[in-house]
Amino acid sequence: MDLFTPSVQHWLDLAGIFVFAVSGALLAVRKNFDVVGMLLLASVTGLGGGLFRDLVIGAVPPAAFTDLGYLLTPLAATVLVFFLHPQVERINRAVMVFDAAGLGLFCVTGTVKAHAYGLGLTASVVMGLATAAGGGVLRDVLANEVPSLLRWDREVYAVPAVVGAAAVALLIRAGELNGVTSGAAAALAFVLRLLALRYNWRAPRAWHRRSRRTEESEGEA
Amino acid sequence: MDLFTPSVQHWLDLAGIFVFAVSGALLAVRKNFDVVGMLLLASVTGLGGGLFRDLVIGAVPPAAFTDLGYLLTPLAATVLVFFLHPQVERINRAVMVFDAAGLGLFCVTGTVKAHAYGLGLTASVVMGLATAAGGGVLRDVLANEVPSLLRWDREVYAVPAVVGAAAVALLIRAGELNGVTSGAAAALAFVLRLLALRYNWRAPRAWHRRSRRTEESEGEA
Amino acid sequence: MDLFTPSVQHWLDLAGIFVFAVSGALLAVRKNFDVVGMLLLASVTGLGGGLFRDLVIGAVPPAAFTDLGYLLTPLAATVLVFFLHPQVERINRAVMVFDAAGLGLFCVTGTVKAHAYGLGLTASVVMGLATAAGGGVLRDVLANEVPSLLRWDREVYAVPAVVGAAAVALLIRAGELNGVTSGAAAALAFVLRLLALRYNWRAPRAWHRRSRRTEESEGEA
Known part of the structure; x- marks a missing residue:
């Protein structure tokens, strides 16, 4: 199901892949x-979530x-960062905004595609989250970092994606999914992510943690 | 193929997913x-092995x-650990016992399902192992830890799973697989794992390692 | 499509899996x-690239x-390394040469198989690279190492694989793919990898990196 005209949706997809690939x-x-690592991380970040879905x-x-186009977009992002790395770092704030836009777009398209392939609404929401956040998790795993999605000291990323995906699921159930409403769902996730960045919204950690224990068992887990 | 009545098997599956998700x-x-990380690790541990299979x-x-039910069980495990983390830690020994039960259950159902989908007996045993141990490996990879399945200083986990899965394969070949015999295979893996925990059974490392070399080349690998 | 007689290709495949599994x-x-970890890393390295493809x-x-045969070859490699680890380490240079041969073989067979399953030529080249290099990446991820494919201080591995795969794609387009020409493409990748090892060819890193920044943000990424 194409929510917008096919060519508009295709260009949005490419734009989303591009900003993820830049990150x-x-x-x-x-x-x-090296440049091989740049291209691999760019590809995995841009395409990994959709590939998993x-x-x-x-x-x-x-x-x-x-x-x-999907396959070559990460190459373009790699070329950009390869030659203009300091400039791209300097507009890191703008990159975060574009990344939030990609998040909004992909949580919507991921949910819609999963539902079109016969998954239930709840499972489709999970797939919407996986589409939006999966690439970033794979990126961090390949780079041997703790995925930022899991870290308590990062602004929430999964929550806006789940909200956007759940909005799509409700729209599907109500029979009201179309270009306008799905655009609104994407905008909702986008704005939530921007607010999270602006006001440092973080997800809570478990109650009654004992910090001593946390450190002691670091190596045991 | 359902080994038990469908609803019994379904409840056993949910119980296995739950204990894995708790870990x-x-x-x-x-x-x-944070809680997002808890839910993601819970889901991956509980569902990852079966998903890979x-x-x-x-x-x-x-x-x-x-x-x-499968999708929501890790959520229940996350809620439990979120609010009652110290209490769950305190019964960590009990958690290990339940985890061993999950191991026994999943190595059996994984082998049976793989064979039902047309895999050969040896490949089905590998899938039984992957079902039982795959979630834990994904959990450790996402948490940026060396998978405990690989570590020599951990009690054997793969061996009980392989024994249970191989028992199922032999039962299939002999045409004797039914609810009772498959329950016995699961119990065999369960007991072996408990014995491994009780008596600190560990798998051997390669012969003639040179410990100096091991340390020197830590960073080179 | 079998490029060589089926049994020759099968033996070549097994040999490639074996050398990857040894690494x-x-x-x-x-x-x-422990030995479980050895077998798991051997299997993932030998079979992971093809499995992903x-x-x-x-x-x-x-x-x-x-x-x-595919399933049991990593077991043979594990037995060899388990008992004769110091001897295998001593011929590490020879292992690198065999690994380069596996690289050449798998980038060719991976590209051919992907194209036979209907992928376009560019996507088939990517699959050829994934077949040749994917197992090593999975190996490093499971071992909690930064994948050597990404590291700037390692001789190029992806470039020879891409060149070999691209040669196959050009041969397919020209209708000239056969046992001889595909063998030549494999040899090309093999020789390029050997030259990279001999002359320490490395891939470049991004221009204008600022090393201070690199260190400061190590933990931020």
């Missing part, structure tokens, strides 16, 4: 990886491997 | 992750995304 | 893992689980 390439530079819902070969 | 949520607390055998969408 | 088992010994192109169950 992957930037992490590669910070970790002192497509494998789970049985949409093989995944869109990432059937559309040349 | 994931506990690791998240020890690593100081289903992708490999072509059972898409995987059971984890078609059965709402 | 996995060796890393496990260096990381002080088969999941993506929809060839399920993957070849790794339908051919007993």
Whole structure:
């Protein structure tokens, strides 16, 4: 199901992949990886979430491997960061805003596609989250970092994605999903993520943690 | 193939997912992750092994995304650990026993399901092991830990799972697989794991290691 | 499509899996893992790239689980390294040469198989790279190491694989793919990798990195 005209949706997808890929390439530079590492992290960040979704819902070969534009967009992001790394770092705040836009877009399209492949609404919401956040998790795992999605000292990322995806699920149930309403759901996730960044919204940690114990058992887990 | 009545098997599955998910949520607390990290680690630990098996055998969408109970059980485990973390830690020994029960259950159901989807007996045993141990490996990878399955200073986990899965394969070959015999195979894996915990059974490391070399090349690998 | 007679190709595949599996088992010994860890890293290194490719192109169950020889080869590699670890370490240079041969072989067979399953030529090249390099990346992720594929201080590995895979894609387009030409493409990747090892060819890092910044933000990424 195309929510917008096919070509508009395609360009939005490419834009989302591009900004995610930029974040992957930037992490590669910070970790002192070479250009191969930059391209791999860019690809995994931009395409990983959708790839995971497509494998789970049985949409093989995944869109990432059937559309040349998808495959080449991370290459463009890598070239940009390779030559203009300091400038891109300097607009890191703008990158975060674009990343939030990608988050909003992908949690919507991921939910819609999963539902179109026959998943239930709850499972589709999970797939919407996976589409939006999966690439970033894979990026961090490959870079041998604790995924920022899991860290308590990072602004919430999953919550806006789940809210946007759940809004889509409610719209599907109500039979009201169309270009306008799904755009509104994406905007909702986008704005929530921006607010989280602006006001440092963080998710809570378990009650009654004992910090001593936390440190002692660091190596035991 | 349902070994027990469908509803009994379903409840056993949910119980197994629950105890695995608890171990994931506990690791998240020890690593100081937030509630999003707890839920993600709980889900990955509880559902990851079966998800990997289903992708490999072509059972898409995987059971984890078609059965709402599967999807929501890790949420229940996360809520429990979130509010009652110290109490759950205190019964860590009991958690290990339940985890061993999950191990016994999943190595059996994983082997049976893989064989039902047309895999050979040896490949089905590998899938039984992957079902039982895969979630824990994914949990450790996401938490940026060396998987405890690989560590020599951990009691054997894979061996009981392989023994249980191999017992199922032999039963299938002999045409003797039914609710009673498969329950016995699960009990065998369960007891072996408990004995491993009780008597600190560990798997051997390679012969003639040179410890100096091990340390020197730590960073080179 | 079999490029060589089926049995020749099968033996080449097994040889490639074997040398990759040896590198996995060796890393496990260096990381002080037990025999379970050795077998898991050997299996993942030998079979992981092809497994990923088969999941993506929809060839399920993957070849790794339908051919007993594929499944058992990592076991043989583990037994070898378990008993003869110091001797295998001593011929580490020879292991690198065999690994380069595996790289050449798998980038060719991976590209051919992906194209046979309907992927476009560019996507097939990516799958050729994934087949050749994916197992090593999974090995390093499981061992909690930064994947050597990403590190700037390692000789290039991805570039020879991409060149070999791209040569196959050009041969397919020209209708000239056969046993001889595909063997030449594998040899090209093999020789490039050997030259990279001999002359320490490394891939460049991004321009204008600021080393201070790199260190400061190590923990932020």
